[in-house]
Amino acid sequence: MLLLIPYGMAAAFVRAYHRHQPRPPNARAHKFSLGLFDGCQLVGVAMVCRPASRHLDTGERWEIARLCTRGARNACSRLYAAAWREARRRGCQALGTYTLSTEPGSSLKAAGWLPVHRTRARQWDTPARRRKQQVLPASYRVYWEAPCLSDARMRPPSKNEL
Structure with a gap:
């Protein structure tokens, strides 16, 4: 069963179970969270937020900042x-998310999402704005978007584009 859940419940689940990014997204950017339940037990969450990139933050585009499950069958693609x-019900025009280059994106493909582009690995700490380095693999990420049939951009990219 899928239900809307409060930020605090989703954040606690992410802290406990996310495999490489246990820090939940900023509460100020949070739009909503979904919880997947097996009976009374929470087995997965999806946290939807404003985009982290200021260039993508148009007000019409959101992103799934964290998706985390305990391994339940088809949980990721359902979320x-x-x-x-x-x-879409809340008026969002585009929804995206990122995967690491080492992740195949099988759940995203199963849900009908398409890879749009890949981002280069970056170091976020700069002298002008000090940041704690995240513990993530130093590789590129793939940006995926939910299907939107009226959008010409939503075509499968060629192998050269990925």
Whole structure:
């Protein structure tokens, strides 16, 4: 069963179970969170927020900042699809998310999402704005978007683009 859940419940789940990014997204950017339940037990969450990139933050575009499950069958693809339905219901025009280059994106493909582009690895700490380095693999990320049939950009990219 999929339900809207409060930020605090989703954040606690992410802290406990996310495999490489246990820090939840900023509460100020949070739009909504979905929880997937197996009976009374929470088995997965999706946290939807404003985009982290200021260039993508148009007000019409949101992103799934964290998706975390405890391994339940089809949980990830169910959460991706439900997050897109809820985001559209709330007026969102585009929903995206990132995966590491080492992740195949099988759940995103199963939910109908398409890879749009890849980002280069970056160091966020600069002398002008000090940041604590995140413990993530130093590789590029793939940006995916939910399907939007009226959008010409939403075509599968060629192998050269990825």
